[in-house]
Amino acid sequence: MRLSADDRSSRSYRGTAKPAPREEPRRNKSTKGGGGGRRRGRRRRSLLGMLAYWMLVLGVWCAIGLGGLIAYHAAQLPPxxxxxxxxxxxxxxxxxxxxxxxxxRGETGGRTITIGEVPPYLPKAFVAIEDKRFYEHFGIDPIGITRAVVTNLRGRGGMQGGSTLTQQLAKNLFLTQERTASRKIQEAILALWLEQTYxxxxxxxxxxxxxxxxxxAYGVEAAAQRYFNKSARSVTIAEAAMLAGLVQAPSRLAPNRNPELAEARAKLVIAAMAEQGFISQASAKTALVAPAEAAERxxxxxxxxxxxxxxxxxxxxxxxxxxDVTVLTTIDTKLQSSAETILVDSLAAQGxxxxxxxxxxxxxxxxxxLRAxxxxxxxxxxxxxxxxxxxxxxxxxxxxxxxxxxxxxxxTPDTIRDDxxxxxxxWQPENNTRTYRGPITLQTAFAHSINTIAVKLNQEVTPKEVVRTAQRLGITSALQANPSLALGTSEVTPIELTSAYATFANGxxxxxPYVIRxxxxxxxxxxxxxxxxxxxLVIQPQPLSMMDAMFHETMTSGTGSKVxxxxxxxxxxxxTTQxxxxxxxxxxxxxxxxxVWLGNDDNSAMKRVYGSGLPAEIWGKYMKTAHVGMQPSPLPGGLWHGAPRSIFDGAPVAGGQPPASTQTADSDRAWVPPAPQERNFLERLFGG
Structure with a gap:
């Protein structure tokens, strides 16, 4: 049996109320097309809603991703x-x-200094040019970052960074200087930690x-000393501005290398300090008129x-x-400078x-x-x-x-020996002049540096005893106890030879030798x-007096008379060596x-340079300068002036009898050697 359309409709809604027939909407003739406008409005609102929704979703996922990224890089840091x-x-x-x-000395080049020690304008100079919102932000400055990004996009005023002072500190303390996103994230994390901790x-x-x-130079104290030869406690506004401007590019803006660039950068710092009220306009003008200059180092x-x-x-x-420690030394700056100038100038003129x-x-x-x-x-x-x-x-x-x-x-100095x-x-050593004087006193032989007499004395007393004497007076280098020892063939350092001679000068x-007080x-x-x-005491008074008399004779009539x-x-x-x-x-x-020592590092020969020549000239110039204003005073041991002559008693000298041709002249003995005594510490130490 075929159903009519109404019958099919009735069967489809069996058990439910049949819906009312849909009526056609009434159109207002005065608003032609109004229904379509509302539909378009609803579609626009729907699109905006969807856009907002997906932006929210995207934001959530970005936040999750950023959080994961931060967590990942934070995990690379210590807890x-x-x-x-x-x-x-x-x-x-x-x-x-x-x-x-x-x-x-040390890796930093200067000591740690506190804010309370330096002028207030010094730290403010860094704030003014590097991070003017330093006291307002929490370690990261979103405003500063935004401003830097905008400036960089516009391409005005050069590239700018958005790092705060805290971020820069975090980088210096914990991170490397590499420019990567990973480092920047870790830098931000550490900056937040620093702000929470300090x-x-x-x-x-x-x-x-x-x-x-x-x-x-690491640190402002080291920099002030390096560029201005003064402590950071004493820098001027102009110098503080130059230091603050320097950290942006230390090698490019160093005032000793690029003074023009350093001065231009310092002017920007001064202007920023004045603009932010850190210094007065008058102080800014003064600093601009008299810019800082790097001092000679x-x-x-x-x-x-x-x-x-x-x-x-x-x-x-x-x-x-x-x-940090401070070491007070014995160095005299005037003597140090004088010695350096005289040595360098002399070598420049004659070297x-x-x-x-x-x-x-x-x-x-x-x-x-040590004075110099x-x-x-x-x-x-x-x-x-x-x-x-x-x-x-x-x-x-x-x-x-x-x-x-x-x-x-x-x-004694009057003892006669045969030249x-x-x-x-x-081995046949010769005198410098290759001539011989015959019988002469030890004092004359010493003053004119006669080689043959020194070699003969060395043999008389034995080289081993000479080594012990030198060691007792402070020579620590290994000495060879051989005949040529008398002519100074065993090597020593200038400082140990000087300290040994000091024994003759102090009684x-x-x-x-020491340099630290x-x-x-x-x-x-x-x-x-x-x-x-x-x-x-390592030299008894009588031998000391005799030695000083012979040293003095060298300066009055011998090889040192000119100085x-x-x-x-x-x-x-x-x-003078061979x-x-x-x-x-x-x-x-x-x-x-x-x-004073002169020579060549490769031990090559000089051109007939004697110790009584240029070394003595340098010594004389320096010592005359060093003694200006001092009251002359005698040597503590006094100078031996000789003793009544007597006939040689024939007593042997250690190492053998004097030569027969000189026995009658060996009577000038001014003193009797002391009886053997218990050896002192140095003699026991060096086998004396």
Whole structure:
């Protein structure tokens, strides 16, 4: 049976109410097409809703991704609860005897300094140019980042960074300098930690002590010393602005390399400081009118030799350095500068002509306190310290140890010895003049550096005894006990030869050279303070008086007569080695003992340079300058003036009888050798 359309409709809705017939919407003739507009509006709202929805979804996923990214990079860092600011490498500030800074040693180049120590405008200069919202943000500055991005997109004013001072500190403390997204994320995490852990002033203080300023200077104190030769506590507004501007590009903006760029950058800093109210307009104008200038670097020259020597011996006194320390030395800045200038100028004027490339000067007080230490001609070209480390043959400047050994065994300056040819197992040393004077006194032989007499005395007293005498006076280098020892063929360093001569200048007391007086921490705790010196008397008064008389004769009529100091009791001795490889002059007064060495590092020969020549000239110029304003004073041991003549009693000299031709003249004995006594510490130590 076929159903009608109504019947099919009724069956389809069986059990439910039949829906009412749909009515056609009424159209308002006055709003033609109004229904279509509403449909389009609903579609627009639907599209906006969908867009908002998907943006929300995208934002959620971005947040999740960012959170995961942050979590991943945070996991690469140490646990936050274990995070600590790395300890700053210690600085060793080396001071001259007057307290002025000679040099800084250590990785940072300067000591730690607090905000309270520096002028208020110094830290504010960094805030003004690097992070003007420093006191407002929480370690990351969204406003600053946005501003930097906009500026960079516009391409105006050069590329800008959005890193805060806190982020820069985080990078310096914990991270490398690589430019990667990973590092920037870790930098931001660490910046937030720093802000939660430290106050703003503490963060700024850490920053000022850790940021790099170029030329090996880490921290504002090191930079101030490096570029302006002054402490950060004393910088002007102009200098503070130049330092603050420098951190953006230390190598490019260094005032000693690119003063124009450094000054231009400093002007921007000054303007920013004035704009933000950190300094007055008047102060800004003053700073702009008188810009900062990099000073000539103090410490670029010879003081570094002294500073290096301090570092060589510092461990012996305080061990490992755990924090910043200050080392007070014995170095006199005026004497150091004078010695350097005279040596360098002399070599510049005569070095090339005479075949001399290097030199060294050691000057000390008679108690061993180093006043000047010049280890070479130019520290920037060679850091090898010839004053303390170069072992060179001393030539005739070693002869005093031979003569002292002989005098301690009964001879006097008036003792006669024969200047004549000598041959020892085929070795035939000659005098410089290759002539012979015949019988002469020891004093004359010493003053004119007669080789044959020194060699004969060395044989009389035995080379082994001469070695013991030299060691007793402070020579620590290995000495060969052979006939040529008398002519200074065993190598020594300038500093040990100077300290040995100091014994003749101080009344016969043992001398241990020293350069450190005191070591303190920055809080004032004394880690070391010098007490005492040496091992007591090592030359008895009578032999000392005789030796000083012979030294003095050298300066009045011998090889040192051209450089004698008027009004002073002066002793000295020249030294020249075979083929003119080394030339020395060592001399002393009651106030100062100084040695000058000239030669070549490769041990090549100079052009007939004698110790009585250019070395003596340098010694004389320096000593005259050093003694200006001092009241002349005699040598502590006094000068022996001879004794009544008597007939030689025939007593043998250690090492054998004097030559038969001179026995009748050996009667000038002014004293009797003391009876053997218990050996002192040095004699036991060195086998004397």
């Amino acid at each position: 936050i609860n274990q995070l600590t600011v790395p300890k700053r490498p210690p600085n060793i500030a080396i001071l001259a005897a007057d307290g002025s800074l000679l040099a800084n 106050s703003k002033d503490q963060i700024l203080e850490l920053y000022l002590n850790r940021v790099y300023f170029g030329s090996g 103090v410490g670029a020259g010879s003081v570094n030799y002294a500073a290096d020597y301090v570092m060589d011996v510092l461990d012996d006194f305080i061990g490992a350095v755990e924090g 090339a002509k005479q075949g001399i490339s290097q030199g060294a000067v050691v000057s000390m007080a008679p108690d061993g306190a 230490l010049i280890g070479g001609r130019d520290y920037t070209k060679s850091q090898f310290n010839r004053a303390t480390a170069a072992k060179r043959q001393p030539g005739s400047s070693f002869k005093p140890f031979v003569y002292l050994t002989a005098i301690e065994r009964g001879l 004549s040819p000598v041959s020892i197992k085929g 016969g007391q043992s001398v241990l 005191e070591v303190k921490t920055t809080t004032g705790k004394v880690l070391y303070a010098r007490k005492g010196n040496g091992f007591g 004698n100091l008027a009004g002073w009791e002066v002793g000295g001795k020249s030294g 083929d003119f490889r080394d030339a020395w002059f060592v001399g002393f007064t009651s106030k100062l003992v100084t040695a």
